[in-house]
Amino acid sequence: LKGPKEKGTMGEPAPRALAGSAVERVLIGVAGLGHVGKAFVGLVQDKADSLRTRFGLDLKFWALLKSDGGLISDSGISLEDLAGLDQSRLTLSPLWKTGLGVEDVLPRSGPGVFVDCTPSNIQTGEPGLAYIRTALKAGWHVVTAGKGPLVADFEGLRGLARDNHLGLGFSAATAAALPALDIGVHSLAGADVLSIEGILNGTSNFILTQMGEGAPYEVALKLAQVRGIAEPNPALDVGGWDTAVKLLLIANSVLGLGLTRGDVQVEGITGVRPEDLTQARRKGRAIKLIGRIRREGDRWRAEVGPVSIDRTHPLFGVEGTNKGITFETDTMGSVTVSGGKSDPRGAAAALLKDIIHVFRK
Amino acid sequence: LKGPKEKGTMGEPAPRALAGSAVERVLIGVAGLGHVGKAFVGLVQDKADSLRTRFGLDLKFWALLKSDGGLISDSGISLEDLAGLDQSRLTLSPLWKTGLGVEDVLPRSGPGVFVDCTPSNIQTGEPGLAYIRTALKAGWHVVTAGKGPLVADFEGLRGLARDNHLGLGFSAATAAALPALDIGVHSLAGADVLSIEGILNGTSNFILTQMGEGAPYEVALKLAQVRGIAEPNPALDVGGWDTAVKLLLIANSVLGLGLTRGDVQVEGITGVRPEDLTQARRKGRAIKLIGRIRREGDRWRAEVGPVSIDRTHPLFGVEGTNKGITFETDTMGSVTVSGGKSDPRGAAAALLKDIIHVFRK
Numbered sequence: 001l002k003g004p005k006e007k008g009t010m011g012e013p014a015p016r017a018l019a020g021s022a023v024e025r026v027l028i029g030v031a032g033l034g035h036v037g038k039a040f041v042g043l044v045q046d047k048a049d050s051l052r053t054r055f056g057l058d059l060k061f062w063a064l065l066k067s068d069g070g071l072i073s074d075s076g077i078s079l080e081d082l083a084g085l086d087q088s089r090l091t092l093s094p095l096w097k098t099g100l101g102v103e104d105v106l107p108r109s110g111p112g113v114f115v116d117c118t119p120s121n122i123q124t125g126e127p128g129l130a131y132i133r134t135a136l137k138a139g140w141h142v143v144t145a146g147k148g149p150l151v152a153d154f155e156g157l158r159g160l161a162r163d164n165h166l167g168l169g170f171s172a173a174t175a176a177a178l179p180a181l182d183i184g185v186h187s188l189a190g191a192d193v194l195s196i197e198g199i200l201n202g203t204s205n206f207i208l209t210q211m212g213e214g215a216p217y218e219v220a221l222k223l224a225q226v227r228g229i230a231e232p233n234p235a236l237d238v239g240g241w242d243t244a245v246k247l248l249l250i251a252n253s254v255l256g257l258g259l260t261r262g263d264v265q266v267e268g269i270t271g272v273r274p275e276d277l278t279q280a281r282r283k284g285r286a287i288k289l290i291g292r293i294r295r296e297g298d299r300w301r302a303e304v305g306p307v308s309i310d311r312t313h314p315l316f317g318v319e320g321t322n323k324g325i326t327f328e329t330d331t332m333g334s335v336t337v338s339g340g341k342s343d344p345r346g347a348a349a350a351l352l353k354d355i356i357h358v359f360r361k
Numbered sequence: 362l363k364g365p366k367e368k369g370t371m372g373e374p375a376p377r378a379l380a381g382s383a384v385e386r387v388l389i390g391v392a393g394l395g396h397v398g399k400a401f402v403g404l405v406q407d408k409a410d411s412l413r414t415r416f417g418l419d420l421k422f423w424a425l426l427k428s429d430g431g432l433i434s435d436s437g438i439s440l441e442d443l444a445g446l447d448q449s450r451l452t453l454s455p456l457w458k459t460g461l462g463v464e465d466v467l468p469r470s471g472p473g474v475f476v477d478c479t480p481s482n483i484q485t486g487e488p489g490l491a492y493i494r495t496a497l498k499a500g501w502h503v504v505t506a507g508k509g510p511l512v513a514d515f516e517g518l519r520g521l522a523r524d525n526h527l528g529l530g531f532s533a534a535t536a537a538a539l540p541a542l543d544i545g546v547h548s549l550a551g552a553d554v555l556s557i558e559g560i561l562n563g564t565s566n567f568i569l570t571q572m573g574e575g576a577p578y579e580v581a582l583k584l585a586q587v588r589g590i591a592e593p594n595p596a597l598d599v600g601g602w603d604t605a606v607k608l609l610l611i612a613n614s615v616l617g618l619g620l621t622r623g624d625v626q627v628e629g630i631t632g633v634r635p636e637d638l639t640q641a642r643r644k645g646r647a648i649k650l651i652g653r654i655r656r657e658g659d660r661w662r663a664e665v666g667p668v669s670i671d672r673t674h675p676l677f678g679v680e681g682t683n684k685g686i687t688f689e690t691d692t693m694g695s696v697t698v699s700g701g702k703s704d705p706r707g708a709a710a711a712l713l714k715d716i717i718h719v720f721r722k
Contacts, residue, residue, distance in 0.1 A: 043692065047551060054617075055550070177693035179548035186547055187540035189416070189717040190408060191710055256415075314700065317678045326700075331404065331710035332538035333702030339675060339687075341694030349552055349692035356550040 023052055024359065027062040027112030029140065031102050031131050033090075036145045036172070037064075037117035039344035040351050041082065047352065055356050062112060063105050066090075067127075069098040072105060102131040107138040113167075113355050116144035122236065122245065125152025136160045136168070143354040145172035145347050147245045151261060154252050169354025174249050175200055176347040178340030180325045184254035191329040193254055195294035198325035199318045200246040202342040203230045203237040204269050204289040206321045208306075212277040212286065217270070229321055239268035240289060240304040247291035247302060250325070255293070259302060264291075267305035285310050288318070384413055385720065388423040388473030390501065392463050392492050394451075397506045397533070398425075398478035400705035401712050402443065408713065416717050423473060424466045427451075428488075430459040433466060463492040468499040474528075474716050477505035483597065483606065486513025497521045497529070504715040506533035506708050508606045512622060515613050530715025535610050536561055537708040539701030541686045545615035552690040554615055556655035559686035560679045561607040563703040564591045564598040565630050565650040567682045569667075573638045573647065578631070590682055590703075600629035601650060601665040608652035608663060611686070616654070620663060625652075628666035646671050649679070 028044070030037055044051070044059050051057045060076040071077050073095050082090075090096060106114060114135035120128035128149040135142050142161065144150070150157060150170055161168035171181050180200075184193065199205050206229050210220035221238070224230035236242045244264040251257055269289050280287050285308050293302040309316055314336040318324035324338030340346060389405070391398055405412070405420050412418045421437040432438050434456050443451075451457060467475060475496035481489035489510040494517075496503050503522065505511070511518060511531055522529035535542050541561075545554065560566050567590050571581035582599070585591035597603045605625040612618055630650050641648050646669050654663040670677055675697040679685035685699030701707060 050553070051551070177696070179544060179696065182543065182548040183540060183698070186718070187543040187714070189721070190412070190713040192411070311678075314678075317672075317675075329710075331702070331706055333707060334700045335538070335540065335698065336700050337544070337696065337698045339695045339697050341692070345692055346694060349690075352551040353548070357547070360550070 023056050023058050025058045025060060026355075026359065027110055028059050028115060029063040029065070029102075029106060029110075029112060029135075030061070030115045030117060031065045031128075032117030032119065033064060033066050034117065034119060035344040036347045036351075037115075039348035040115060040117060043345060043348040043352055051356075055359070057356065057359055059113075059355070062109060063100075065100060065102055065105065067118075069096060070100040070105070071095040072097060072100060074109070102127075103134050106135050106140055111139040111141070113358065114140040114142045115351055115355075116142065116146050116149070117351075118146060120146040120148030122148045122151065122241070125149040129153060129157075132157055132168075133160065136164055136166055139164065139166070141167040141169075141355075141358050143167070143169035143172070143351050143358075145176075145351060147173045147242075147249065150249055151245050154249070154260075155258055167354070167358035169351070169357065170249065171354050172347045172350035174246050175323055175325065176340060176342065176350045178323045178325070179337060180246075180250055181253055183325070183335060183337050184250060184327055188254070188327055188329055188332060188335065191331045193327050193329055195292065195328045196247070196251060196254065196325065197290055197292045197315065197328075198243075198247060198250070199288050199315050199323050200291050200325065201237050201240075201243045201289060202321035202323055203234060204240075204243070205318065205323070206230075207238065208269060208272065208277065208287060208289065209319045211272070211274055212281055214274070214278075216274055217272075238270055240266045240291075241268075243289060243291040244302075244304045247293060247304065251293045251300070251302060254327075255300065257300060259300075263302055265301075265303040265305075267303075269306055272306050280308050286316060288315060290315070384417050384419050386419045386421060387716075387720065388471055389420050389476060390424040390426070390463075390467060390471075390473060390496075391422070391476045391478060392426045392489075393478030393480065394425060394427050395478065395480060396705040397708045397712075398476075400709035401476060401478060404706060404709040404713055412717075416720070418717065418720060420474075420716070423470060424461075426461060426463055426466065428479075430457060431461040431466070432456040433458060433461060435470070463488075464495050467496050467501055472500040472502070474719065475501040475503045476712055476716075477503065477507050477510070478712075479507060481507040481509030483509045483512065483602070486510040490514060490518075493518055493529075494521065497525055497527055500525065500527070502528040502530075502716075502719050504528070504530035504533070504712050504719075506537075506712060508534045508603075508610065511610055512606050515610070515621075516619055528715070528719035530712070530718065531610065532715050533708045533711035535607050536684055536686065537701060537703065537711045539684045539686070540698060541607075541611055542614055544686070544696060544698050545611060545688055549615075549688055549690055549693060549696065552692045554688050554690055556653065556689045557608070557612060557615065557686065558651055558653045558676065558689075559604075559608065559611070560649050560676050560684050561652050561686065562598050562601075562604045562650060563682035563684055564595060565601075565604070566679065566684070567591075568599065569630060569633065569638065569648060569650065570680045572633070572635055573642055575635070575639075577635055578633075599631055601627040601652075602629075604650060604652040605663075605665045608654060608665065612654045612661070612663060615688075616661065618661060620661075624663055626662075626664040626666075628664075630667055633667050641669050647677055649676060651676070
């Protein structure tokens with residue numbers, strides 16, 4: 001028994017027709033040229049044609065900024081100017097200006113979209129927080145891959161965007177290519193979300209999956225580091241803080257809450273013993289690091305911790321570096337989304353999607 | 362081992378603040394007062410407050426139409442007028458007009474949103490097709506729970522909506538509360554979708570799940586009928602046609618194709634033997650009725666049929682009346698969404714969501 005084998009009639013592939021044919025030129029300013037920033041620049045170049053034909057968008061790189069300076073060009077930075085974004089060659093570009101900063105640059109032109117890919121401090125939100133404020137005040141839409149700025153001042157940044165009628169996209173900061181925010185905010189519009197549960201950190205889930213197959217914690221962590229899944233300092237991941245921060249950004253957006261880091265009860269995976277996992281497995285269960293928020297009376301309770309779940313749980317099959325999130329609702333039942341690439345290109349794709357959404361309709 | 366047990370700090374529930382405070386009054390015309398139509402009317406009444414505060418929408422029922430007449434009121438049809446939408450009492454309402462039809466009513470007022478809940482013929486698309494054309498020509502946005510009209514004239518209806526700058530929402534016709542279209546069109550914007558695979562028919566999936574647990578086909582079908590899952594005539598469901606039609610609406614929307622029913626190769630579940638399922642189960646596999654579209658060279662191949670999948674397949678855990686869909690993409694990896702209520706209220710919630718999206722931003 002298998003799928004139908006006969007040759008089916010085939011449809012011609014046809015590009016999505018664009019309503020009207022006006023193409024809008026959009027200036028792009030990028031801060032941060034690490035893995036995600038570079039992936040974003042590459043992705044926009046790869047997708048230039050389809051962005052024009054499908055979405056009517058002509059994205060032009062106007063400024064690309066690092067911490068010590070950047071490239072800027074009113075006519076758009078071309079592929080050659082970028083020279084593969086190679087660190088050493090970048091500063092040799094005729095467009096390079098040492099000391100060029102977001103604060104100098106953004107108010108000078110635009111409007112456009114400011115893309116924040118800086119590695120912001122999770123406590124202070126800087127430098128991204130100052131950059132995003134500058135951008136919004138100067139009339140730029142903002143999309144960001146950084147959790148720090150949003151955690152530091154969620155209400156303030158959202159208010160600033162709203163008051164200036166600007167977009168503020170942060171899909172890339174919550175679960176990247178996994179459309180957790182889209183589901184909660186867009187697909188469930190009109191339903192009341194009763195609870196949210198997610199496996200939101202790929203590193204922890206990878207380690208727990210490995211441990212479930214017999215590897216001790218230290219070995220599983222080492223394997224994650226060797227494969228480039230875990231960072232050299234995995235504290236935020238295995239300590240549950242990365243999950244907590246994603247959970248609160250999603251909960252604040254979907255439920256209209258104003259939670260901050262202190263409102264989430266956090267336990268990581270470092271206390272999980274191999275025998276806990278083996279035992280769970282023997283019973284047909286699995287232990288997952290789950291971020292969860294649910295009503296308790298007239299208040300919300302947010303927590304992160306290792307939880308033993310059984311085969312009927314919608315997140316049971318989310319293994320390895322995969323992520324997943326389940327929303328319980330009043331009218332639409334339970335909706336779960338899982339998967340989504342966990343690499344820099346996946347994060348870049350989430351940034352690009354948020355830009356498309358700003359200009360859609 | 363379990364989740365964190367200490368009392369976490371809790372956040373105050375806060376209603377989502379509405380940007381600006383203008384509330385827009387939107388006229389609603391509904392055709393078809395079967396299970397879905399009634400559920401929609403009830404849902405809009407239940408959600409009136411949150412529609413106003415969260416989305417700035419004041420939905421007013423202006424016309425409610427059945428095949429033999431309907432209610433109409435310029436000041437809005439109130440809860441009392443509806444009298445529980447009881448068939449016999451409806452015609453006794455002072456607002457009832459025998460013979461009142463969509464074609465007479467819609468061009469007389471509006472604009473607003475026309476909600477099509479008629480049980481349209483899957484071959485001809487009527488009566489919904491004529492209704493939707495009338496509505497769009499009269500300047501009404503349209504949301505529909507009917508597959509028939511869209512399958513009969515997908516390109517025509519989409520073109521009519523586009524040319525008149527009107528919304529045409531059909532989430533309720535594809536997978537209801539499962540946000541298959543949202544993911545494909547909205548969440549994956551900018552990515553190239555390489556293939557789509559879905560378990561899109563709850564009845565067939567329920568029957569296969571029951572058969573996997575030992576029930577013969579006839580018994581499983583009977584059980585589905587007794588529980589109100591399968592219709593008295595289950596031919597469209599078990600024959601694979603319901604899946605095929607949903608697949609082609611999703612594929613046409615997401616991939617920009619113009620597939621029609623003849624372009625999908627269809628096999629149902631009636632040829633699946635209990636021993637196939639038992640054998641699959643013994644090997645840790647499952648047989649699912651899967652609708653699938655993928656590239657084959659420079660063309661697309663669409664097919665529906667029973668497929669044996671293993672534990673690593675993202676749809677493996679989709680059991681009983683649940684549905685699920687997986688999109689493979691170039692930049693975002695594989696994204697799967699599953700769940701979503703399969704009852705009239707779930708379909709009504711999908712209609713309401715589409716209305717919210719028409720007016721959002």
